[in-house]
Amino acid sequence: xxxxxxxxxxxxxxxxxxxxxxxxxxxxxxxxxxxxxxxxxxxxxxxxxxxxxxxxxxxxxxxxxxxxxxxxxxxxxxxxxxxxxxxxxxxxxxxxxxxxxxxxxxxxxxxxxxxxxxxxxxxxxxxxxxxxxxxxxxxxxxxxxxxxxxxxxxxxxxxxxxxxxxxxxxxxxxxxxxxxxxxxxxxxxxxxxxxxx
Amino acid sequence: xxxxxxxxxxxxxxxxxxxxxxxxxxxxxxxxxxxxxxxxxxxxxxxxxxxxxxxxxxxxxxxxxxxxxxxxxxxxxxxxxxxxxxxxxxxxxxxxxxxxxxxxxxxxxxxxxxxxxxxxxxxxxxxxxxxxxxxxxxxxxxxxxxxxxxxxxxxxxxxxxxxxxxxxxxxxxxxxxxxxxxxxxxxxxxxxxxxxxxxxxxxxxxxxxxxxxxxxxxxxxxxxxxxxxxxxxxxxxxxxxxxxxxxxxxxxxxxxxxxxxxxxxxxxxxxxxxxxxxxxxxxxxxxxxxxxxxxxxxxxxxxxxxxxxxxxxxxxxxxxxxxxxxxxxxxxxxxxxxx
Numbered sequence: 451x452x453x454x455x456x457x458x459x460x461x462x463x464x465x466x467x468x469x470x471x472x473x474x475x476x477x478x479x480x481x482x483x484x485x486x487x488x489x490x491x492x493x494x495x496x497x498x499x500x501x502x503x504x505x506x507x508x509x510x511x512x513x514x515x516x517x518x519x520x521x522x523x524x525x526x527x528x529x530x531x532x533x534x535x536x537x538x539x540x541x542x543x544x545x546x547x548x549x550x551x552x553x554x555x556x557x558x559x560x561x562x563x564x565x566x567x568x569x570x571x572x573x574x575x576x577x578x579x580x581x582x583x584x585x586x587x588x589x590x591x592x593x594x595x596x597x598x599x600x601x602x603x604x605x606x607x608x609x610x611x612x613x614x615x616x617x618x619x620x621x622x623x624x625x626x627x628x629x630x631x632x633x634x635x636x637x638x639x640x641x642x643x644x645x646x647x
Numbered sequence: 648x649x650x651x652x653x654x655x656x657x658x659x660x661x662x663x664x665x666x667x668x669x670x671x672x673x674x675x676x677x678x679x680x681x682x683x684x685x686x687x688x689x690x691x692x693x694x695x696x697x698x699x700x701x702x703x704x705x706x707x708x709x710x711x712x713x714x715x716x717x718x719x720x721x722x723x724x725x726x727x728x729x730x731x732x733x734x735x736x737x738x739x740x741x742x743x744x745x746x747x748x749x750x751x752x753x754x755x756x757x758x759x760x761x762x763x764x765x766x767x768x769x770x771x772x773x774x775x776x777x778x779x780x781x782x783x784x785x786x787x788x789x790x791x792x793x794x795x796x797x798x799x800x801x802x803x804x805x806x807x808x809x810x811x812x813x814x815x816x817x818x819x820x821x822x823x824x825x826x827x828x829x830x831x832x833x834x835x836x837x838x839x840x841x842x843x844x845x846x847x848x849x850x851x852x853x854x855x856x857x858x859x860x861x862x863x864x865x866x867x868x869x870x871x872x873x874x875x876x877x878x879x880x881x882x883x884x885x886x887x888x889x890x891x892x893x894x895x896x897x898x899x900x901x902x903x904x905x906x907x908x909x910x911x912x913x914x915x916x917x918x919x920x921x922x923x924x925x926x927x928x929x930x931x932x933x934x935x936x937x938x939x940x941x942x943x944x945x946x947x948x949x950x951x952x953x954x955x956x957x958x959x960x961x962x963x964x965x966x967x968x969x970x971x972x973x974x975x976x977x978x979x980x981x982x983x984x985x986x
Contacts, residue, residue, distance in 0.1 A: 619743075623783035632757060639761075 455580040458573075462584025463591070469634075470592055470641040474560040479593055480630040482552050486609045489597030491545045492552065493590025495534045497583070499556050500565060502530040504582035507570040514571075523566040524557065531556045561589060599633055600624045668765075671872050672725030678863030679732050679917065682853045685846055689795045690740035691804040694852045698735035701747035705731030708751045712760040726765050730754055733773035733917060736853025737910060737957060738780065741791030741804060741813060746784065750776035770964045771924045774957050781957075792816050792849045795842075816849050817908045818953040826901065836904075843907040854910040864916030876932035877925060877939075878915040884940025885911055892948060911943070914956035924964045931970040938963045 462468075469475050475496075482492045503526050507514075514522045535553050538546040546553065556562060565585055570578040601607055604624030606614045623629045686694045709727035713720045734750050754776030759768045781788050794814040796803055817839075820829045833839045833848070842848055846856030854860075867873045886902035893900025905911070919925060919939050926935050939959045946955025 619784060619787070621783050622785065623779055626782055628782065636757075 455576050458577050458580040459584040462581065462586070462588040464588075466585070467588035467592060468561050468585060469589070470638055471645075472561070472564070473638070474564055475589060476634070477555065478552050478559065479596060480627065480634065482549055483593055483597040483600055483630060484604070484625045485548075485601045485607075486594060486597045487545065488548055489593040490590065491538075491542070492549055493586070493593040495538065495549075495553060496556055496559060496562070496589055497586025498534055499527060499530045499559075500562055500586040500589075501579060501582040502533075503527045503562060503566055504570040504578040505575055506530075507566045508573060508575045508578035511571045519571065520563075520567070523563060523571075527562050527566065528557045561585060596630075596633060596637060599637075600629065604629065668726070669724045672729055674870065674872060675867065675917070676725055676728055676732065678866055679729070679736070679853070681859040681863065682736065682846070682856045682913075683732070685856050685859055686740065686852050687801055688799065689846055689855060690793050690852065691796060692801045693805055694735075694740045697738070697740070697742065697744065697747055697852065698732065700744055701735035701738075701751060702728055702731030704748045704751035705734070705755050708755040709760075712756045713764075716760055716764075718760075718764060721765070724765070727755060730759070730773045730776070732853070733913075734776040736913060737773065737777045737851045739788060739791035739793075740852050741793045742787055746780060746787060747776075749783070750780045753779040766923055768923055770961055771918055771921050774918060774961050777957055778961060794849055795847045795855075797847075814849050816953060817843070817904075818947065821904075821908070822947070822953045826904075829904075840903060840907065843904075848908070850908075851910060851913075854913040857907050857912045860912040860916055864912070867916065867920075873916070873920040874929075874932065876929055877919045877936035880933045880936025881915040881919055881940040881943075882906055882911060884937045885943055888941060888944040889947075892944065905944070905947070909943075909947070909954040910956040914939070914943075914960055918956075919960050919963070924960075924967060926967050926970045926974075928971065928974055928976050930974040931967075934974070935963055935967065935970055938966065 464471075466472055469479055478492055478496070482488045503523070506526050507523060510522070510526075531554060534556070535546070538549075538553060565581060569581045573581070598608065601609075602613060603621040604626075606612055606618040606620050612618075624633060683695065683698055705727045706722050710720050710722050713722075731747075731751065734754055735747055738746065738750070754772040758770055758775035759765065759772045762768045790813050792814050793804055815832075817829055817833070820832060829839070830836065833842065843855075844857050846858065848855050864873070864878060868875055868878075886906050889900040889905035890902040891898055891900065893902075893905060915936070919936060926932050939956075942959035942962055943955045946952060946958055952958070
C-alpha cells in the first residue's frame with residue numbers, strides 16, 4: 451500500500467465519489483434529497499457511520515473470521531447507526547422526523563458495507579479513517595448537489611429560503627420520485643462527460 | 648462512359664415503395680392540421696400560438712440535442728414537428744406559453760435523444776412531455792380548460808385572466824358529478840353527441856374533434872401508413888368496457904359518450920399507432936390496442952385522474968418488445984425439422 455492517507459482521503463471527493471463514480475447508495479440519494487437540509491443531514495449521518503465503522507472494522511480485521519465477516523460488519527455498522535439515530539433524536543429531532551426510516555436504513559447502505567468489505571478489512575486504521583472520511587464527505591457533497599438542484603427547481607427555495615421571488619412557478623416534478631431519477635441520471639451524464647476530458 | 652459498371656450489386660430490398668420517413672411524417676403533419684384550425688375557432692387564437700411554440704421548441708431542441716450528441720441533424724424529417732404538434736394537442740388551451748417549451752426539452756432531449764434518437768425511444772415522446780408537465784405543474788395543467796367559443800370571438804381568451812373563465816372537462820363532470828351534471832351543462836344527450844363529435848366541448852387543444860381526427864386517421868389508413876388494428880381495438884375496448892362497467896349497474900354505461908370524450912380518437916389514430924412505440928404485426932397490434940383501451944377505462948373509472956389515454960399508452964409502450972416476441976408472424980419457410 452503505497453498510497454498515503456491523504457490520497458485515500460482525496461479519492462473519495464472526486465475519483466471515487468459516490469454515487470456518481472461508485473454507483474452505490476442510490477436509495478437514500480433518491481429518497482432524501484428533496485431539500486438541502488435533508489441532504490446535508492443524511493450525508494453527515496452517513497459520514498459518521500462510515501468513519502466509525504471503518505475504524506472499528508480495521509481494528510478488528512485480524513480477529514473477524516473470514517466466513518462470517520459480513521454478519522460481523524453489519525453488527526458493527528448497525529451499532530453506529532443506532533448511535534446516530536439516538537443522537538439525532540436527542541439533538542436534531544425535527545431532522546430525525548423528516549429523514550424517518552432512512553436513518554435506520556443506513557445499515558444496509560451499500561457504500562458503508564462496501565467500504566468495510568473492500569477497504570477497512572484490508573487496510574490499517576489511519577488509511578481506513580481517511581477512506582471513510584473522504585467517501586463520507588464525497589457522499590455528502592453529492593447528496594447536497596442533487597438536493598440543491600431539486601430544492602431550487604422543485605420548490606423555489608434554498609435551505610427553506612425563497613430564491614426566485616413569489617412569481618416563480620415551482621417545478622414540482624423535481625421533488626417527486628421520477629424527478630429524482632431523471633435528475634440523478636443527468637448528473638451522472640455530466641460527471642461522465644467531465645470525466646472523459 | 649465505359650467506366651460505369653453494367654450491373655450494380657446491392658443488398659436487398661431491391662423493390663422500394665417510394666416511401667421515406669420524411670414523406671410519411673409530413674403526411675401525418677398534414678392530417679393533424681385540420682383539428683388545429685378548428686381549435687382556433689373553438690378555444691381562440693392562443694391555441695395556435697401554444698402549438699407554434701411547442702413545434703418550434705421541439706424542432707430547436709431536436710437540432711440542439713443532435714449537435715450535442717454529435718449525431719446528424721435530421722430536423723427536416725418532420726418527426727420533431729409531429730412530436731411538437733401532438734404535445735400541444737394534449738395540453739389544455741389556456742396554459743401559460745412557457746409550458747410547452749419545458750415539455751419539449753423533456754420530450755425530445757430526455758425521452759427521445761438520450762434513449763438513442765428516432766427509432767430507439769421506448770416511450771412516445773409527446774406523451775412523456777405531457778406526463779412530465781402534469782407531474783410538474785398540476786395546477787396549470789388541470790385548471791386551464793376553457794369553455795368553447797360559440798360566437799366566433801377568437802381573441803376572447805388572449806391575454807385575459809384565464810382563471811376567470813376556466814371550466815370543467817366532460818370527463819371530470821362525469822367522474823365527480825354524474826351524467827345529470829353533464830346534461831345540465833351541455834344540453835340534451837343528442838346535442839352532446841353532436842357537439843362532441845364535431846369538437847365543440849372543453850378539452851385539450853387538439854383532442855376535441857372526433858370527426859376531423861377520424862378523417863385524418865382514415866386517410867392514413869387509406870395510404871397504408873397505419874393499419875386499422877390499433878385504433879379499432881382501442882376504441883372498441885373503451886366503448887365495450889365502459890358499457891359493461893361504466894354505469895351504476897353492469898351493462899348500463901354510455902359507450903358513445905366515453906368514446907367521444909377525452910383523447911380517445913387522438914390517442915387511437917395518432918399516438919398509439921406511433922411506429923417506434925407500437926407493435927408491427929396484426930395480433931400484437933390488436934392486443935396492444937385493447938390493452939390501451941382497457942387501461943384507459945380502468946384509469947377513468949377507478950383511477951385518480953378523469954382521463955387516462957396518455958398514461959394508458961405510456962404503460963403499454965414498454966410491453967411492445969414482449970408482444971412482438973409472443974406473436975411472431977408465421978414463417979413462410981417450412982418449420983424447423985420438417986421434411
